[in-house]
Amino acid sequence: MKFIHYLEKTSGVDIYGLVSLGIFVLFFAIMLTWVFRADKKKMKEISRIPLN
């Protein structure tokens, strides 16, 4: 017997790869857009919380 072709034998497994890639790209795209659109002054204020 051969121990190969695991994935080919599982029906519909390709959807996992596609979904993973999609989630990955979306996740970072959304996070980075939001982070860089952030208000600089507010950021500075929050970063001082431990010192207050």
Place this chain on the structure above:
Amino acid sequence: MQVEKFYYDNKIVKAFSYATVIFAVVGMLAGLWVAIQFYAPAASLNLAATTFGRLRPVHTNAIIFAFVGNCIFTGVYYSLQRLCKARMFSDKLSWIHFWGWQAIIAAAAITLLMGYTTGKEYAELEWPIDIAITLVWVVFGINMFGTILKRREKHLYVAIWFYIATWVTVAMLHIVNSLEIPVSIFKSYSWYAGVQDALVQWWYGHNAVAFFLTTPILGLMYYFLPKAANRPVYSYRLSIIHFWALIFIYIWAGPHHLLYTSLPDWAQSLGTVFSIMLIAPSWGGMLNGLFTLRGAWDKVREDPVLKFMVVAVTCYGMATFEGPLLSLKSVNAISHFTDWTIAHVHIGGLGWNGFMAFAMLYYLIPRMWGTNLYSKKLATNHFWMGTIGIILYAVPLYWAGFTQSIMWKSFTPEGQLKFQFLETVTNIIPMYITRSVGGALYLTGALLMAYNLYKTIRQGKFIANEEAEAAPLLKEIKPGKEYWHRILERKPVAMLVLSLIVVAIGGLLELVPTFLVKSNIPTIASVKPYTPLELQGRDIYVREGCYTCHSQMIRPFRDEVARYGEYSKAGEFVYDHPFQWGSKRTGPDLAREGGKYPDSWHYNHMYDPRSMSPGSIMPQYVWLLDNKLDTSSTAAKIRAMKTLGVPYPEGYDAIANHDLMRQADSIAGNLKKDKIETAGNVEIVALIAYLQRIGRDIKAETPPTPKGESGSVSLNQKSKQ
């Protein structure tokens, strides 16, 4: 606006900080003890409780859950109150949490020394303790969220996100990996078997490092580093990216612990890819920490707290750079199963976790006692002893790992393996000695700290309730268009849910296909369930922690196939609850041990390993020769295995002991032929039965037909046969 007056609870912080110091010393002592056993096997004292296989889990569990665990709680209880400008939600819950956690530690130490273990690394504790951990963790969660909800500070500072992500992910990991079926009060079998068990275990194991040893400590870094340097973190933006990228990517990287094993290739590749990506957020975080000190490096020269933090953050950077490198298959082929891994984790453990804990204690204790540190000089000495200790610990082990791996893989020009396994071990003994010197130095430094802190406490006066004031949070005026993350920062529950979704995605996408593949995993017709005696023997193998030194996973390399035999196949492990692939080869691999030596060899070898292989560093297992085998558990074990899908015939549990005794007597008969007189019902006989079974089934396989399919049947079909 009316300012409210309230008090921070320092008493609970004090309790956790004492526990941190005590368990630092206890955990390190256990570590030093096992380190000495590498070159002085007699240090096992020939007692079951103090042999390497039982003491090593005590060391790892004590360091991770007792030392670092208490350190996390110290830091969280101190910083969360101040970041939220509120006292902890409930003093009662705080103390239930404290005493509950210490009780779990005590129970863990006792049960591990007695040999009650699930046999899964860093999750060795048996099911009643697993349940207790879950309950205490929930208490901690309620207390933490209660505090966050009654806070007087609008925004959740980045450290709190790290605490939230830690809480939710550890809960998820602990529950999923601890699914097991109880056989008795202190014995259970993992719900999963073989490949699936391995994947779940290392998904857990890797993320225990990520979400117990990393994210909470990063939270502490984001609080205590700006505090100690008296300046805000270098880039708050970077900390947001650090957080989300880290928790999103980390959860996928587990399979890098299983490269070249029988785990499906796609899962291995996924682990590698995400591990490489981890460099980015990890280094982002490290640089964020170090850059916070820009323009303040003169303070580092003066302040021991900052000294410890700089080395801690640097070690974090080194370990998180090395980790991805070790996840490359070509590097892993050399490093895996060697001391390289041990060196790697100790850069993280001693450098990152240890030094962050020390820095935090040196910062907290003088402040909570309203005094200055007793001696800066002692603390600086501690710093240097610790730093040199880390180097003396890690460098010899890197050397040992690399040397041994190269020796394993060496062939003579005639094509024979150049070295016996034992030669590769005796060759690196000097490195083991140096490593223990490094560890001892590090431990001495910690004792110095304990003394310094004790003197500090003696000269100060404890402030049990620290006064503070802040304005209460006003009811939200309907916000206009607002930046999303700030909305999130004000909604801790949304933060919790989002963190859970982010970490669950990785887990699901990785675990589910492997479980779907189950129906397709090429099960091997000749692989049969263990006989009752072998099953009992396997449980003894798990109990004695054999997996801490012996792997059962032959990787498809020329040298491993030449040394051990045919490489391991996924289908061979379908009845292994739990899997016992191991992660370190202090001794040789045992995946094809069955039939290699006569029964009498194993008997003598267990009695005194050096009588069979001179120079061996394996401990003696003398008690196995006398201990009566507990056959009263056989029926329950067979029933549990049947529940898990192991195809024993109906009603087999009732007659299992009959088969067990027949096989035991036959082994006793074999031993007698070699002039060894023993009863059949002793533990050694069961262990021999198991050792002689490992890896043999596949050899009985029928030759493949041209289509290559008839040699295998699916698990379902097989159970019907």
